[in-house]
Amino acid sequence: MVIDLRTQLKYYKKEMSELRQKKGHSEAPIISSSAVYLFSIGTNDYISPFLLNSTTLMPSYHHSQYVEMAIHKRGGRKFVFLNLGELGCLPGLRILRAETKCGGCLEEASYLAKLHNKALKTLLSEMEQQLHGFKYFLYDFNSSLAQKITQPSKYGFKEGKKACCGTGHFNGIFSCGGKRVVKDYELCNNPSEFVFWDSYHLTERVYKQMADQMWSRSLKKFFLCF
Structure with missing residues (x-):
């Protein structure tokens, strides 16, 4: 289940309120300012129009900016x-057009991601100038994932395009158990050999590799300086 940003912000405000009650109004902001807040948003906003045949796009980074400023206001x-x-x-997007069955990506969707990433980089630079004490680290998820898809063996994987669980070409039909419309699905024997778990999600091993890379010694040093 995906928890929307507004709900997450509500939880954060509640947590901060409880923290102030336990630690006091002096210590709570110190704890908040020493914490690291991670944001990974936008995927569902951009792939939904392709899945629903809709032309409406949600400017997800605008919603994110509001939440970031709210957290900053409370000490983040x-x-x-x-x-x-x-x-x-x-x-799940490779299978949407016949020509992608040979293995090509859906370029329209990747182009939207490229535009988003460019806008995000600019926005973060502006926020760093506008918000006092605002420090950020932008992890290049795009390049990291692309390398694992195109060179899976280099990172210890056997399959970079096809999902471990699903139906159809690349197992791209979202049918991996649960209350799905399509009940029959294929399930691989060893998910750790795959980059993708299902139509839209990565395997635990990929996320572990990325987390280790993000929280490297250089990243720790970056945050410990502030």
Whole structure:
């Protein structure tokens, strides 16, 4: 289940209120400012129009900016952001057009991700100038994922395009158990050999590799300086 940003902000405000009650109004802001806030948003906003045949796009980074400013107002100073991956290379989007069956990505979706990433980079630079003490690290999720898709063996994977679980070409039909419309699906024996778990999500091993890379010694040093 995906929790929307507005709900997450509500939870954060509640948590900060409880923190002030436990630690006091002097110590709570110190704890808040030493915490690291990670944002990874936008994928669902951009792939939904392709899945629903809609032309409406949600400017997700505008919503994110509002939440970031609200957290900053309550003491948050250290932020990590992930840009968007090659959306057109998700198994669930590869199958949308006949020509993608040979293995190509859906370029229209990947182009939207490229525009988003460019806008995000500019926005974060502006926020750093506008918000006192605002420090951020932008993780290049796009390049990291692209490398694993095109060179899976280099990162210990056997399959970079097809999902471990699903139906159809690349197992791109979202049918991996649960209350799905399509009940029959294929499930691989070893998910750790795959980059993609299902139509739109990565396997645990990929996320672990990325997390280790993000929270590297250089990133720790970056945040410990502030």
